[in-house]
Amino acid sequence: xxxxxGAPTVTVMDHPxxxxxxxxxxxxxxxxxxxxxxxxxxxxxxxxxxxxxxGTEDVLVDTPVTAGAPAxxxxxxxxVVPVLRAGLGMVQAIQEVVPLTEVAHVxxxxxxxxxxxxxxxxxxxxxxxGRRVIVCDPMLxxxxxxxxxxxxxxDRGAREVxxxxxxxxxxxxxxxxxxxxxxxxxxxxxxPELNEVGYIVPGLGDAGDRLFGPPD
Numbered sequence: 001x002x003x004x005x006g007a008p009t010v011t012v013m014d015h016p017x018x019x020x021x022x023x024x025x026x027x028x029x030x031x032x033x034x035x036x037x038x039x040x041x042x043x044x045x046x047x048x049x050x051x052x053x054x055g056t057e058d059v060l061v062d063t064p065v066t067a068g069a070p071a072x073x074x075x076x077x078x079x080v081v082p083v084l085r086a087g088l089g090m091v092q093a094i095q096e097v098v099p100l101t102e103v104a105h106v107x108x109x110x111x112x113x114x115x116x117x118x119x120x121x122x123x124x125x126x127x128x129x130g131r132r133v134i135v136c137d138p139m140l141x142x143x144x145x146x147x148x149x150x151x152x153x154x155d156r157g158a159r160e161v162x163x164x165x166x167x168x169x170x171x172x173x174x175x176x177x178x179x180x181x182x183x184x185x186x187x188x189x190x191x192p193e194l195n196e197v198g199y200i201v202p203g204l205g206d207a208g209d210r211l212f213g214p215p216d
Contacts, residue, residue, distance in 0.1 A: 009181065010168070010177065010184075012187055012189070013045060013049055013186065014189075018045055019189070021038050021041055021188075022166070025039065026202065032211070035210045035211060039090060039166060040093035041093070042188050043093035043094060043136070043164060044094075045188070046164045046166075046187070047134070047164060050134070050162050050164060050184065050186045054074055054098070056074055059073050076100065077101065078100065078132055078133070079132070079133045080103045081103075081104050081106055081124065081133055082105060083137040083145055083146065083149055084105055084107035085107070085212060086138050086206075086207040087135075090136040090138065094164075106149050107119065107121030107122075108148065108149070116144060117144055117145045119152070124152060124156055126156065127156060127157055129157060130158075130159040131158055132159055132160045132161075133153050133158045133160070133162070134162050135149050135153065135162070135163045136163070137149075137163075137164075137165055138165060138166040138211075139168075140169060140172040140187065141172050141199065141203075142169075142171065142172055142194065142198050143169075143171070143173070146163060146165075146172075146176055147176055150163070150176075151179075161180070162183070162185075163186070164187075165185065165186070165187040165188075166187065166188050166189070166207070167203060168189070168190050168200075169191050169192070169203075170193065171194055172194070
């Protein structure tokens, strides 16, 4: 599905190698180990695209055939903020792509009756000092949780916030972009709707459960 109108900060990466992985991810027959691997692979593609402007510096390196060859290395330290618990499934993949990272966890618990979330864990640094932050959560469903987390990050002085999701819903994108019109969001698929309990349709079920197993 295409990006909803009025959401210019949303990038849907519909490359064939990604849509193939998303199809397998959606399949209820996909086992947990395969699901984790697919989430990681998709996340790496998203992080690669989202951080094309990652900060670098000029350096000199000695190669096997010459000394002092000009090169560039990453010098920007990115703060990765996974939204617990499903966001944990994306962290290692980002760290494998981005040379310099730190991680700060934020946990939200959703009331299944109201579909509202409350923060039960906030390990963000008190001051983000103009840093760039990647917030990651496989699913952007209602949009409420990601809005709350981005509010927390912005309040602590982040220079830029980027959101990585595997699948986003049209209603969720509308809520999120209305609250954070300047936050860039990267996803691999956009689904049209939510069901009566706030799950993305067609979606892929509960990403946390499929990554880590049921909580009980």
